[in-house]
Amino acid sequence: MTTIGFEVIMGIFHVWHSGIMYAGLWPDQPILDNVFREGRVIRILRKSADILPPVLALTLIWSYCSGSILPESFRYIPWIGTVVTAANCVLIPLSGYWWLGKRAERLLSGKSLSWYQNICAKLNITAELAPNGLSLAGVLKKASRDRELFKRITDEM
Template sequence: MSFIKTFKDGIKYMEIWPEDPILGSIFTEGRVKYIMRLGKYLLPPFIMFLIVWNFIMGGGLKGVEFFYTLKSNWPVTLCCVLFLLVLPLQGYYWFGKRASVKLNKKQKLYYEDLCKKLQKEPLLDPVMMDFAVTVKEGLDKFGRDILKTL
């Protein structure tokens, strides 16, 4: 599986995964999805804070030229900013890897049972992406009652 395909699958899997308290207590996807959404709003202001902090700590408000200021602290700030920009990519990569994990026995039995209720043919070797799609369809069609047997 290629690196780019893993990211694309991760984005798709994150969008498909249903948000429900019952699923959140069993699977980690709900918590990671929440952190990813929170990071989307918190990271840009924090990155701007790092850049402004670099400018102020380098003497930017004391009459020192801007370019001179950035030369002294720029490598550390650049490393911090790059680290913060890579964090969401790590989350998408985790979702992509998680989407291709095969189901364990209990999950596979639940998946097959849910496919029978939805009147669709279950796959022979389902992965978590198939599980998420089926659970989302079941939630849309039957409501939260289907999760009680999970």
């Protein structure tokens, strides 16, 4: 494997890791869903962790059972659906964490940046010079611990 290929693979893992950290750091406050999509995506990913393993198990059982009653020349057909279902059960969470990782690493601009600076000022925290989505999630998490402050911040959205 070349050095460039290794860097690409490590970059992919870094984005996934950022997405997982972002999902763990993002506050679970439904009021934020009006402005940010992250909360909805995180809830979908958590539900998929509950739903996708049984779907995969049922698909494997169905493929095994239905493959034994088909004629010999058609036995591969149920396994095609199983492979596609298994790929989706793996790729749906990976693509969700990829999207979250990209959002976490993106630099804030416009209203998000001014909102970030406003929250930092209210929390008496020094704002970063070039904040990204992960910085915003951390500040929102700290702000969500104080209900009254969080209420005032969300009223200003």
